[in-house]
Amino acid sequence: MFRARCLLRALRSCSSAPCPRHRPAARVSVRGALGVQSANGERVKVQGWIRSVRSQKEVLFLHVNDGSSLESLQVVADSSFDSRELAFGSSVEVQGQLVKSPSKKQNVELKAEKIEVVGNCDAKAFPFKYKERHPLEYLRQYPHLRCRTNVLGSVLRVRSEATAAIHSFFKDSGFVHIHTPVITSNDCEGAGELFQVEPSSKIKVPEENFFNIPVFLTVSGQLHLEVMSGAFTQVFTFGPTFRAENSQSRRHLAEFYMVEAEISFLESLQDLMQVMESLFKTTAMTVLSNCPKDVELCHKFIAPGQKDRLEHMLKNNFLIISYTEAVEILKQASQNFTFTPEWGADLHTEHEKYLVKHCGDIPVFVINYPLALKPFYMRENEDGPQHTVAAVDLLVPGIGELFGGSLREERYHFLEQRLARYLDLRRFGSVPHGGFGMGFERYLQCILGIDNIKDVIPFPRFTHSCLL
Amino acid sequence: MFRARCLLRALRSCSSAPCPRHRPAARVSVRGALGVQSANGERVKVQGWIRSVRSQKEVLFLHVNDGSSLESLQVVADSSFDSRELAFGSSVEVQGQLVKSPSKKQNVELKAEKIEVVGNCDAKAFPFKYKERHPLEYLRQYPHLRCRTNVLGSVLRVRSEATAAIHSFFKDSGFVHIHTPVITSNDCEGAGELFQVEPSSKIKVPEENFFNIPVFLTVSGQLHLEVMSGAFTQVFTFGPTFRAENSQSRRHLAEFYMVEAEISFLESLQDLMQVMESLFKTTAMTVLSNCPKDVELCHKFIAPGQKDRLEHMLKNNFLIISYTEAVEILKQASQNFTFTPEWGADLHTEHEKYLVKHCGDIPVFVINYPLALKPFYMRENEDGPQHTVAAVDLLVPGIGELFGGSLREERYHFLEQRLARYLDLRRFGSVPHGGFGMGFERYLQCILGIDNIKDVIPFPRFTHSCLL
Numbered sequence: 001m002f003r004a005r006c007l008l009r010a011l012r013s014c015s016s017a018p019c020p021r022h023r024p025a026a027r028v029s030v031r032g033a034l035g036v037q038s039a040n041g042e043r044v045k046v047q048g049w050i051r052s053v054r055s056q057k058e059v060l061f062l063h064v065n066d067g068s069s070l071e072s073l074q075v076v077a078d079s080s081f082d083s084r085e086l087a088f089g090s091s092v093e094v095q096g097q098l099v100k101s102p103s104k105k106q107n108v109e110l111k112a113e114k115i116e117v118v119g120n121c122d123a124k125a126f127p128f129k130y131k132e133r134h135p136l137e138y139l140r141q142y143p144h145l146r147c148r149t150n151v152l153g154s155v156l157r158v159r160s161e162a163t164a165a166i167h168s169f170f171k172d173s174g175f176v177h178i179h180t181p182v183i184t185s186n187d188c189e190g191a192g193e194l195f196q197v198e199p200s201s202k203i204k205v206p207e208e209n210f211f212n213i214p215v216f217l218t219v220s221g222q223l224h225l226e227v228m229s230g231a232f233t234q235v236f237t238f239g240p241t242f243r244a245e246n247s248q249s250r251r252h253l254a255e256f257y258m259v260e261a262e263i264s265f266l267e268s269l270q271d272l273m274q275v276m277e278s279l280f281k282t283t284a285m286t287v288l289s290n291c292p293k294d295v296e297l298c299h300k301f302i303a304p305g306q307k308d309r310l311e312h313m314l315k316n317n318f319l320i321i322s323y324t325e326a327v328e329i330l331k332q333a334s335q336n337f338t339f340t341p342e343w344g345a346d347l348h349t350e351h352e353k354y355l356v357k358h359c360g361d362i363p364v365f366v367i368n369y370p371l372a373l374k375p376f377y378m379r380e381n382e383d384g385p386q387h388t389v390a391a392v393d394l395l396v397p398g399i400g401e402l403f404g405g406s407l408r409e410e411r412y413h414f415l416e417q418r419l420a421r422y423l424d425l426r427r428f429g430s431v432p433h434g435g436f437g438m439g440f441e442r443y444l445q446c447i448l449g450i451d452n453i454k455d456v457i458p459f460p461r462f463t464h465s466c467l468l
Numbered sequence: 469m470f471r472a473r474c475l476l477r478a479l480r481s482c483s484s485a486p487c488p489r490h491r492p493a494a495r496v497s498v499r500g501a502l503g504v505q506s507a508n509g510e511r512v513k514v515q516g517w518i519r520s521v522r523s524q525k526e527v528l529f530l531h532v533n534d535g536s537s538l539e540s541l542q543v544v545a546d547s548s549f550d551s552r553e554l555a556f557g558s559s560v561e562v563q564g565q566l567v568k569s570p571s572k573k574q575n576v577e578l579k580a581e582k583i584e585v586v587g588n589c590d591a592k593a594f595p596f597k598y599k600e601r602h603p604l605e606y607l608r609q610y611p612h613l614r615c616r617t618n619v620l621g622s623v624l625r626v627r628s629e630a631t632a633a634i635h636s637f638f639k640d641s642g643f644v645h646i647h648t649p650v651i652t653s654n655d656c657e658g659a660g661e662l663f664q665v666e667p668s669s670k671i672k673v674p675e676e677n678f679f680n681i682p683v684f685l686t687v688s689g690q691l692h693l694e695v696m697s698g699a700f701t702q703v704f705t706f707g708p709t710f711r712a713e714n715s716q717s718r719r720h721l722a723e724f725y726m727v728e729a730e731i732s733f734l735e736s737l738q739d740l741m742q743v744m745e746s747l748f749k750t751t752a753m754t755v756l757s758n759c760p761k762d763v764e765l766c767h768k769f770i771a772p773g774q775k776d777r778l779e780h781m782l783k784n785n786f787l788i789i790s791y792t793e794a795v796e797i798l799k800q801a802s803q804n805f806t807f808t809p810e811w812g813a814d815l816h817t818e819h820e821k822y823l824v825k826h827c828g829d830i831p832v833f834v835i836n837y838p839l840a841l842k843p844f845y846m847r848e849n850e851d852g853p854q855h856t857v858a859a860v861d862l863l864v865p866g867i868g869e870l871f872g873g874s875l876r877e878e879r880y881h882f883l884e885q886r887l888a889r890y891l892d893l894r895r896f897g898s899v900p901h902g903g904f905g906m907g908f909e910r911y912l913q914c915i916l917g918i919d920n921i922k923d924v925i926p927f928p929r930f931t932h933s934c935l936l
Contacts, residue, residue, distance in 0.1 A: 120897070179627070180927070231615035233536060240650045429517045429559035463678060466683050
């Protein structure tokens with residue numbers, strides 16, 4: 001805001017008359033400079049890191065990037081500038097005039113009057129080479145530097161935009177945001193793969209006494225959201241969740257982000273699926289419209305074909321099939337699965353991917369799973385011998401399960417046999433309700449077509465790896 | 469969005485002609501219903517919980533609340549409705565016509581055609597009594613129900629609004645949002661009060677091997693933000709942080725939220741303080757304008773006088789004094805302190821509160837602390853024998869320290885003696901930079917005047933207490 005306002009003011013006062021040299025140059029981001037429509041010699045100051053240097057006889061071209069956009073600003077300097085210190089990776093402050101660029105590659109360039117090297121970069125020791133495209137696996141070794149590459153820069157800007165878009169989506173829909181706790185004594189899914197939390201051994205308090213009970217890192221904010229949906233009707237959370245899963249696969253992280261929502265007075269899976277589909281599409285459209293270049297970079301160099309796949313997902317209605325139909329489709333498939341599809345057995349990733357392909361690469365909701373496969377809190381469909389619950393998973397191309405949700409069992413007597421902990425929530429004005437969770441990293445993978453989950457989170461944590 | 473749009477459409481089609489009875493009623497939130505400017509018999513469906521029942525001879529008045537606002541919607545039913553099930557706390561669905569209310573207390577009321585009890589509430593077992601104002605300490609015993617009270621409802625709506633406002637502030641100012649990790653091997657402040665994280669004993673992997681190194685819950689995202697500010701120039705994070713502090717005081721939580729920002733190419737504390745002050749004020753103004761009734765409730769019943777104090781803070785410029793001046797002020801104070809003020813010693817809460825009072829209850833920045841008091845990464849002022857660093861704390865009325873920040877030491881040779889871990893960040897295009905952290909719960913306390921930190925977070929965690 002400061003800088004944008006600053007620039008605006010500076011440009012306003014500059015536009016009518018040529019700027020006197022002594023007026024202090026307005027600080028402006030690279031994004032701000034590139035956005036100036038008809039540059040006319042405005043005096044500005046740009047700060048950033050050198051992405052490339054090209055020296056010609058009479059003139060020196062620098063590309064300066066400050067992370068505000070994928071594109072760098074071209075700086076043109078005459079040969080009086082000493083190019084030796086102007087190395088790849090160095091930080092610089094450039095003052096000069098914004099002018100229309102003669103090249104077709106950009107609208108605007110910066111005619112340098114003064115270039116100051118703020119911090120040197122030993123390009124030989126710097127692990128990334130100028131003009132070289134490094135594999136994502138290689139970049140992962142440098143969690144403190146990889147954000148300076150084009151790809152990670154774009155991914156993390158998209159992540160930031162998607163985060164903002166998700167908050168806006170829920171706010172605009174009347175949801176109250178809840179910070180559900182990270183430390184909890186509650187174990188939502190009955191999953192065994194928990195991290196336990198204890199004061200570090202340096203602390204004087206006897207360890208077993210800190211919270212009086214064993215506590216863990218949350219695996220889901222659902223229980224806490226259910227509490228809150230009993231007061232605010234529509235609530236959501238968007239925070240870190242944890243699994244102590246012993247896996248180094250490209251699908252798993254020990255710490256990842258989930259978007260979870262809970263809605264009271266919700267009586268059908270249809271209504272829940274509408275929110276899920278709308279969240280998916282609205283967020284994607286916002287990201288596409290706010291950082292098209294960043295998305296384009298991923299679609300072009302990391303995941304060719306993903307642009308079309310994404311457009312296909314966005315312009316079509318998501319499909320809905322029942323678990324029973326899904327099993328039928330799998331049984332009739334010509335493909336050999338590692339796990340034989342069978343009614344009553346869980347769907348595996350191979351099944352999920354087949355189903356999505358079978359449905360024409362459109363995201364597909366699978367609904368009404370066998371009760372025995374799902375946690376105790378899901379609402380029974382009372383459909384006789386089948387005995388299914390009102391659960392829904394959204395399967396998407398390339399990823400498999402992206403969302404999981406359900407109607408919750410609000411009926412006291414149905415729950416009574418199941419779990420005592422839940423009962424007190426159903427005694428005081430119980431209402432039908434439902435909710436879902438979406439893996440945020442998987443969502444980003446789905447939008448950008450990035451194969452490994454470790455490349456869409458700033459600092460990945462997984463077995464044997466907690467760098468920084 | 470769904471509901472708002474729904475209502476809009478419904479109201480549009482209703483406004484010109486009286487609605488036929490058979491048209492399905494549009495679902496609308498209480499907030500949405502109360503916002504209808506000139507009600508004219510629109511048929512709607514409202515769902516929520518009964519906050520009060522008043523039975524007169526011919527007519528029954530219900531107040532229904534769904535958490536979308538502090539205010540409830542008045543439902544008017546004729547005496548044909550059975551009032552026995554319509555008890556305090558029960559959830560209901562009411563269909564009827566929105567009409568202008570004859571009472572001055574509200575614009576709109578709902579003339580009931582159909583009232584359905586969705587879930588009963590055993591009012592005798594419900595721990596909160598109708599019309600009774602319970603102390604906050606009492607409410608704290610019921611973390612799963614206290615959100616249904618007026619006060620906690622208002623506090624948590626304000627928390628949600630403030631969260632959105634903070635995200636918007638940074639986005640509008642060109643900052644990139646970063647999810648800094650919760651699990652980390654890094655210990656920012658050298659604080660001993662850490663929580664250690666290990667896979668729970670059920671896991672098969674030998675415990676000491678999960679991450680290969682001991683890992684902890686984060687105490688600050690600063691190091692990770694510094695990494696990112698080296699790529700994106702301006703970054704922020706807003707997430708949970710942890711202290712294994714053995715304290716049940718009204719100032720401490722084991723899990724709390726921090727807003728942290730880091731800005732590259734920042735050369736003066738002045739620029740940093742401008743961002744801090746602007747964040748404080750912009751967020752407060754947004755909250756005041758988006759949920760005036762919720763703020764008013766706290767100011768009226770919880771913290772009389774806070775309204776004026778807050779206005780006073782918002783309309784005045786924050787003050788700036790140096791640590792040295794602060795010590796002088798404290799030395800000249802007539803007040804007896806538990807800790808004698810002395811140059812070189814830390815400021816305690818009693819000192820901070822005195823300083824704020826001395827400055828006329830305006831938030832005050834204290835700058836340039838002795839090097840020995842602050843962590844290794846703060847930038848030396850090179851001011852000779854005094855030996856101070858460019859650190860800043862913002863002290864606010866009623867709370868004490870709300871923000872802490874500093875310029876960071878970007879000079880390689882200054883840091884070289886200090887810590888090896890930081891060095892690799894300064895070798896590749898190092899830039900002057902600075903940042904700050906703000907305790908989000910303290911901020912909410914400061915805005916609302918709420919005395920105990922446990923009352924501004926949905927699920928408080930502290931020594932001996934991890935409920936739910």
